[in-house]
Amino acid sequence: MPTLAISLALVAGLALLANRLAVWGNAPFGRQVLEYPLWAAVLGIVANPILRATGTWGWVRGGLHTELFLKAGLVLMGASVDIAATLSIGAKGIVQAVVLITSVFFFTWFVSRAFGLDHTLRALMSASVSIGGLSAAIAAAGSVAAHRRQLSYVTSLVVLFALPLMVLEPYAARLLDLPPDVAGAWMGGNIDTTAAVVGAAAVHSEAAMKVASIVKMSQNALLGVAAFLLALYWVVKVERKPDQKPSPLEIWRRFPKFVLGFALASVVVSLGFLGKQQVADITNLRNWFLTFAFVSIGLEFAFAELGRFGAKPLLVYLLATVFNTVVALGVAWVLFGGLIDI
Amino acid sequence: MGNLKLSEDWWAVVLGMVLIAVVYLGAVKSVPW
Numbered sequence: 001m002p003t004l005a006i007s008l009a010l011v012a013g014l015a016l017l018a019n020r021l022a023v024w025g026n027a028p029f030g031r032q033v034l035e036y037p038l039w040a041a042v043l044g045i046v047a048n049p050i051l052r053a054t055g056t057w058g059w060v061r062g063g064l065h066t067e068l069f070l071k072a073g074l075v076l077m078g079a080s081v082d083i084a085a086t087l088s089i090g091a092k093g094i095v096q097a098v099v100l101i102t103s104v105f106f107f108t109w110f111v112s113r114a115f116g117l118d119h120t121l122r123a124l125m126s127a128s129v130s131i132g133g134l135s136a137a138i139a140a141a142g143s144v145a146a147h148r149r150q151l152s153y154v155t156s157l158v159v160l161f162a163l164p165l166m167v168l169e170p171y172a173a174r175l176l177d178l179p180p181d182v183a184g185a186w187m188g189g190n191i192d193t194t195a196a197v198v199g200a201a202a203v204h205s206e207a208a209m210k211v212a213s214i215v216k217m218s219q220n221a222l223l224g225v226a227a228f229l230l231a232l233y234w235v236v237k238v239e240r241k242p243d244q245k246p247s248p249l250e251i252w253r254r255f256p257k258f259v260l261g262f263a264l265a266s267v268v269v270s271l272g273f274l275g276k277q278q279v280a281d282i283t284n285l286r287n288w289f290l291t292f293a294f295v296s297i298g299l300e301f302a303f304a305e306l307g308r309f310g311a312k313p314l315l316v317y318l319l320a321t322v323f324n325t326v327v328a329l330g331v332a333w334v335l336f337g338g339l340i341d342i
Numbered sequence: 343m344g345n346l347k348l349s350e351d352w353w354a355v356v357l358g359m360v361l362i363a364v365v366y367l368g369a370v371k372s373v374p375w
Contacts, residue, residue, distance in 0.1 A: 019375065071354030256351055
């Protein structure tokens with residue numbers, strides 16, 4: 001219990017510092033140098049090896065509830081988006097997710113075969129780069145009975161690629177002069193881990209952040225379907241044990257329940273229960289929880305994992321990420337740039 | 343691990359909705375950022 005308190009105090013302290021640096025750090029330059037998600041992730045990444053080198057990392061790991069902080073932040077975000085906008089963006093998000101998950105999954109699946117990677121590692125990498133992130137890797141690991149070592153490796157790969165994208169993608173979106181909706185949909189469709197999606201889009205703009213979060217949640221919502229289909233393929237085609245077919249209940253079991261919290265908060269604000277000042281306060285609370293998540297993701301990152309399987313998986317993941325980036329931009333432009341109206 | 347994820351999702355919903363209720367009821371007057 002005392003270690004949990006120390007750990008949470010450290011996360012809160014670094015989040016406060018990130019918040020202040022986003023204000024003070026910019027003052028001498030007269031413009032925004034780094035936005036709060038980037039300061040938070042940088043502080044986490046810097047503190048991480050210091051804690052590991054001093055043998056104190058084990059004390060703080062108990063409070064690194066990245067997923068809880070992030071999901072609570074997203075539930076709070078629901079209070080600033082009315083339900084009509086949520087449904088409209090969500091419908092496009094589902095279409096985008098189906099196109100991206102299918103194309104990116106099979107691209108990664110075949111490229112990793114060409115590189116001679118192990119079957120289970122291929123499934124894990126394909127799921128995490130296409131559906132996105134840690135929850136996809138965990139679901140895929142369950143579907144294909146992956147080794148724990150492979151899962152922790154892929155988890156680190158996801159973060160390794162997501163953090164630079166969190167910096168580069170918002171700047172690329174500004175260089176390309178993308179409208180906020182297209183920029184948000186691009187980030188939501190491309191960046192693998194939800195925390196980095198929200199972080200990147202927050203760096204771009206508030207409007208992009210809302211679109212990116214809803215698009216990413218649409219993608220997350222399809223996780224159960226993808227995990228079910230993968231498990232079905234695995235037992236029938238790979239292991240050839242058709243009598244062990246997964247239950248369709250798996251789809252509900254893997255459904256990210258926090259999405260329901262976002263929708264509920266969205267309904268609450270649409271019914272007019274919250275005043276302008278209250279919505280502003282909830283938005284500030286949201287920012288704090290997201291900052292805790294960005295600090296935690298930096299603190300959790302396991303550098304040592306990355307060398308475990310050599311250069312080939314890194315190269316496959318890089319190729320898959322480049323493919324994902326290009327296809328996601330095209331799909332986001334078509335769906336959110338006004339070319340097709342859903 | 344799957345179960346842990348599930349419960350964390352529900353905790354996020356509870357935490358988020360409790361915080362919205364706290365702001366709605368006026369228990370917190372303003373949140374600095």
